[in-house]
Amino acid sequence: MDDMNDKNAAVGSQLKPETHLVVAGRDPSAQHGFVNTPIYRGSTVLYPTAEDFLKRNRRYTYGTRGTPTIDSLETAWSELSGAAGAVVVPSGLAAITIALLSCLQAGDHLLVTDSVYRPTRNFCDNVLKRFGVTTTYYDPLIGAGIGDLMQPNTRAVFTESPGSQSFEIQDVPAIAEAAHKRDAVVLVDNTWATPLFFPPHARGADIAIEAGTKYLGGHSDLLMGLVTANERCWKALRDTFDNFAMCTGPEDAFLALRGLRTLGVRLQHHQTSALQVARWLQQRPEVLRVMHPALETDPGHALWKRDFSGATGLFSVVLNPVPETAAHAFINALKLFGIGASWGGFESLLIPFDCSDYRTATPWNPGGPTVRIHIGHEDVGDLIADLEQGFAALARAA
Numbered sequence: 211m212d213d214m215n216d217k218n219a220a221v222g223s224q225l226k227p228e229t230h231l232v233v234a235g236r237d238p239s240a241q242h243g244f245v246n247t248p249i250y251r252g253s254t255v256l257y258p259t260a261e262d263f264l265k266r267n268r269r270y271t272y273g274t275r276g277t278p279t280i281d282s283l284e285t286a287w288s289e290l291s292g293a294a295g296a297v298v299v300p301s302g303l304a305a306i307t308i309a310l311l312s313c314l315q316a317g318d319h320l321l322v323t324d325s326v327y328r329p330t331r332n333f334c335d336n337v338l339k340r341f342g343v344t345t346t347y348y349d350p351l352i353g354a355g356i357g358d359l360m361q362p363n364t365r366a367v368f369t370e371s372p373g374s375q376s377f378e379i380q381d382v383p384a385i386a387e388a389a390h391k392r393d394a395v396v397l398v399d400n401t402w403a404t405p406l407f408f409p410p411h412a413r414g415a416d417i418a419i420e421a422g423t424k425y426l427g428g429h430s431d432l433l434m435g436l437v438t439a440n441e442r443c444w445k446a447l448r449d450t451f452d453n454f455a456m457c458t459g460p461e462d463a464f465l466a467l468r469g470l471r472t473l474g475v476r477l478q479h480h481q482t483s484a485l486q487v488a489r490w491l492q493q494r495p496e497v498l499r500v501m502h503p504a505l506e507t508d509p510g511h512a513l514w515k516r517d518f519s520g521a522t523g524l525f526s527v528v529l530n531p532v533p534e535t536a537a538h539a540f541i542n543a544l545k546l547f548g549i550g551a552s553w554g555g556f557e558s559l560l561i562p563f564d565c566s567d568y569r570t571a572t573p574w575n576p577g578g579p580t581v582r583i584h585i586g587h588e589d590v591g592d593l594i595a596d597l598e599q600g601f602a603a604l605a606r607a608a
């Protein structure tokens with residue numbers, strides 16, 4: 211990476227995130243001048259002599275431990291995140307599990323936000339429990355009050371801001387300050403904002419997780435997870451990753467690198483379109499409340515404004531009370547919004563959800579049926595027209 215790194219060093223920390231997205235992790239001089247790092251497929255790495263083999267003195271030693279393609283992605287993501295290092299794993303959920311396993315051991319206690327991505331909760335309640343780690347769920351809005359829940363063996367605090375269905379913005383800096391006073395590790399699932407809109411380590415997180423499946427991939431055709439760590443947690447994270455050898459294929463890393471270069475412009479477009487649709491929904495008689503932190507009326511707006519530099523394309527809506535059949539008629543009538551899990555792609559999605567199925571620390575009484583919306587890159591007028599005819603179907607079914 212010598213050439214490009216020299217160029218980066220020349221402008222140093224003055225680089226804005228959008229510029230990092232373009233230059234980070236590329237070294238054309240090491241690739242015969244080609245702009246992008248190609249796909250390196252490889253398991254065995256050859257050494258010139260027996261002595262070299264015994265010393266393992268190569269930059270690359272074995273396929274599970276990295277290739278130039280993986281290296282490009284890890285370097286770029288680490289720089290963009292302001293981290294000491296990054297590892298790339300085959301899914302967002304794998305990123306969560308490797309992050310937790312890197313900082314916990316038998317006998318530890320873990321605090322997890324009640325708004326957490328549901329499979330994270332399953333991992334804590336099923337796998338971590340079997341290995342002697344206990345989990346307590348806390349009110350996502352607890353802020354500095356997290357200190358009161360800390361036990362002598364509390365080793366880590368897991369945050370997710372905003373919650374990917376219920377959209378509470380957490381006071382991550384206040385939680386981190388309270389947790390660090392007791393020496394606990396702070397993790398954040400930063401999938402919604404990405405490091406572009408929420409610099410996780412500058413806000414107090416020791417370990418940050420992103421599902422690259424969402425905005426980094428951006429085209430609904432890639433599964434990937436990324437974990438970054440600060441100096442304090444990097445060695446343990448890298449060691450844990452090497453022990454599990456939870457490595458990603460080179461084609462997937464290549465697709466993620468391709469997505470990385472356009473992440474900035476795609477997020478700006480998701481942001482603008484989603485806010486337009488959210489504002490339109492806000493004044494509809496069918497809508498009770500729009501949960502979107504960039505709306506001035508949102509309870510998390512002040513914290514979002516303080517800590518984030520943008521909002522992405524995912525938000526939720528509470529409909530005014532109607533029979534479930536009418537809510538479903540609305541969803542089923544939509545032509546441009548797909549009904550499916552995941553998000554972050556170029557296409558819009560809309561799904562029903564109900565947090566009361568699994569929340570344990572805080573009540574969930576939104577006051578009407580809830581749906582989660584991802585706004586893709588379609589024309590906003592077309593999306594609004596589709597929602598409008600969906601509401602007509604709702605009225606017919608109510």
Ligand SMILES: *Cc1c(COP(=O)(O)O)cnc(C)c1O
Nearest residue numbers: 301302303327374401421423434
């Ligand atoms: C989707 C998602 C994940 C998991 O990503 P996968 O690649 O689907 O495993 C983790 N956290 C959040 C907040 C997500 O939305």
